[in-house]
Amino acid sequence: MHNRFFATVARGLEPIAAQELERLGATQVRPDFTGVHFVGDVALLYRVNLWARTIFRVLVTLREFPCPDADRLYQEVYKINWEQYLQPHQTLAVNATGGNQKLNHTHFTALQVKNAIVDQQRRQFDQRSSIDTENPDVLVNAHIHENRCILSLDSSGTSLHRRGYRPAVGLAPLKETLAASLLEIAEWEPSQPFLDPLCGSGTLPLEASLKALNIAPGLFRQQFAFEKWLDFDEALWDELLKEANESELPELKAPILGSDRDADIISQARTNAQQCGVADQVTFTQTELSQLEAPADSGVLICNPPYGERLGEAKELGDLYKLLGDVLKQRFKGWTAFVLTGNKELAKRVGLRASRRIPVYNGAIACTLLKYELY
Known part of the structure; x- marks a missing residue:
């Protein structure tokens, strides 16, 4: 199955990231402001997290919907079947970016999204996910632009620029x-x-x-967010890790x-x-x-x-x-x-x-x- 993805990147480096994503096998690659839209399967999602050198994180688009105000945001998020992404025993965090006239405070936006998700869980299971802002099992991203919201799952977790190989950092380090x-x-x-x-x-x-x-930068990381997802394909991931280790020169x-x-x-x-x-x-x-x-x-x-x-x-x-x-x-x-x-x-x-x-x-x-x- 093919999914829509969005890679977040530093301002001005969108064309460089787009070229890299194409090399990694992404299709329908389209640079945008501080990010690149692309399409691919689960294997591509894992591969981009493992191999990309120029991007910060990979978001998996769940839904895009009209979002003029807080009520509509809550209703649209509540409509999504969260059971397939999140169980009550898993922890949750919501990150919001952007805004419009009625939704101009990211913390409030994130709260609305969180409330819709846990209210649905309470109704369904009589229990709800705990919030963990440091290291959640599922990180939801809500981006508001004009009167629309793009709701995504963050597959990377901590930013991919934190390779994990750099315990010693100088005074003004380059990312x-x-x-x-x-x-x-x-x-x-x-x-x-x-x-x-x-x-x-x-x-x-x-x-x-x-x-x-030819060393994959993701090999130094402890964990990616997608490894905690309900549909995580461990066999596929092991295969990609093996391939990466064997391709080093x-x-x-x-x-x-x-x-x-x-x-x-x-x-x-x-x-x-x-x-x-x-x-x-x-x-x-x-x-x-x-x-x-x-x-x-x-x-x-x-x-x-x-x-x-x-x-x-x-x-x-x-x-x-x-x-x-x-x-x-x-x-x-x-x-x-x-x-x-x-x-x-x-x-x-x-x-x-x-x-x-x-x-x-x-x-x-x-x-x-x-x-x-x-x-």
Whole structure:
């Protein structure tokens, strides 16, 4: 049976996520604002959760209905046969997003949906599900847009960007999903050397290594929400896990490196590499930017220098950007470099002409990914 799904993604990365979903076998793929609609079967649902590198979560659409006000929302939710999705012994949570004129408070919207579900349970079983906002057995998502509601089940649970391999996190970590998306935007191929000279706790090199070794990011997670569902197909899931484990490659085709001036941060990156099972594949070194040398004649360099939002102040960072530009110009001929920045003034200090400027959001911060062809 084919279902309608919606993958939630970071703003601006919808086309990247859509391409990834198509590669994983999704059909009727349609990017929307901060998400992608697609169609597929249960195997695809499991596969996307296991393999997707650029998305946050996968919602399974249950119903879409008119929803001008709270009463209509309650009635429509009550009409659904919840017994097939949720039993009274299972825990429940409801997450609401969006809104309209009459439903303009997400907490109230979530409460209406919850009340309709547990009222039906009480009538049917004389008992009801408990609420567990931390780790529910079933997580219902209600999205209100204008006078319509899309009601979905969240198949992922905690966001897929929390891979589970990263106990050690630097001061301003890049989300794993954004790091994976930057690799896609940069069109980096595993046959090319990769370097992040300001790697922090190592997210970019680690995501590059997972891609290069064909390691499914979902393998590091304890559990997905769909594993607690009443219709969970354990045999199918075991088969997909086995397939994923067997498809891992034994070694990198080209070196993947990360460096940072801070010894403690490099030690965090190495801990994360260990958790990933790639400690013997990725090289992390404590290196001052001024001492950096190109590790090969050509390759792809991506970095996310601080931009004065959290780490360091913008004024003090000008020298860092100038040094980065000088090092790229003098020592990285033959390479393609990408610099992600949320500060236009600092970007000018790099002193190189960008061949492309790609708008990207890092969380709520509007950033630009600058591409430099170094000849």
